[in-house]
Amino acid sequence: MLYKRYIEIGRVCFIRLGDDIGKSGVIVDLVDQKHLLVDGPDGIGRKVVRLNQVALTDIKINIPRGCKTKTVRTAMAKEGVEAKLAATSLVKKFAAKNAKAQLGDFARFKNRVAKTASNRKIRSTVRKLKKSS
Amino acid sequence: WFAAVVSSVLSSGINAEYGGEKNGGTRTVPVQKSPRFYPTEDCKTPLKNRRVAKPTKLRGSIVPGSVVILLAGSHRGKRVVVLKQLPSGLLLVTGPYKINGVPLRRVDQTYVIATSTKVELPALPAIGDEIFKRKGKPTKNEKEMFVDNAGDNSYKISAEKVALQKEIDALVVPAVKKVDMLQSYLRSRFTLTKGQFPHEMKF
DSSP: OOSSSOOTTTEEEEEEEETTTEEEEEEEEETTTTEEEEEEEETEEEEEEEEEGGEEEEEEEETTTTTHHHHHHHHHHHHHHHHHHSSHHHHHHHHHHHHHHTOOOOHHHHHHHHHHHHHHHHHHHHHHHHHHH | OOOHHHHHHHEEEEEOOOOGGGGSSSEEEESSOOOOOOOOSSOOOOOOOOOOOOOOOOOTOOTTTTEEEESSSTTTTBEEEEEEEESOEEEEEOOOOOOSSSSSEEGGGGGEEEEEEEEOOOOOOOOOOGGGOOOOOOOOTTTGSOOOOTTSSSSOOOOOHHHHHHHHHHHHHHHHHHHTHHHHHHHSSSOOTTTGGGGGGOO
């Protein structure tokens, strides 16, 4: 099949745009062709979210359609969703991007210097290998 | 209101004795003479301005020792160390001179980006706004108008300033060297590259 992750009740999704960027929630219901009802840990709560704001993860839990927040929470805890989420590349990449944005001017300078130094090393090694071959 | 005051003033008086047969002996002389003029209409006098200028409020992110990026002037883009806020409200800043060529200089905090980096400064000698005061331009004589006198009026750094700079550098540079890579950081200039937007960056 072309698609592995479907929009379905219980699918855990990662919010990549908007106010709740970086947070994750479970799809609890579908509002229309372009909107989902999503429920997640206290960060988002229960809210309607646009499809394009959302990226689907591999994680899926078993919940009935439109169930209460309490049910969602217990199901999430039972499946260990938080730990699985932390392992997904979406969450990891977002965390790395966020960390980079929080760097101060001095940290950015140090990173640049380190990158230049490593690039120089890489280039000299490659040149040496080219010469020897 | 004014008329009432005038009449009350006129009514109070001293009894003064006058010489001369036909002068009546005594008469009441007013203690205060009535004014020669008063306006026809009472107008309100404006309240006195008792405002006292407060010292310029320094941004919370700027502290003695904080590294700051200069945004304007010949040293724009350079990262410098803030020594203190002067009584005039301006920031006293230095490269240190040994590191990036920025001398003891005054800078307005609005022309500066404050970074989160801070240097632990030792106790520094007291410096005020006085050392930055420039001597007035020499006035031209009539005779000298036709004489080419160029070059003399250029600003020359005083010896005391040079000595003060050396003294400050001797205190600040070791403090900078204590932090790893801080010296090379202060030597470098701040630039924007593609995709960098100051309003989105953290300093």
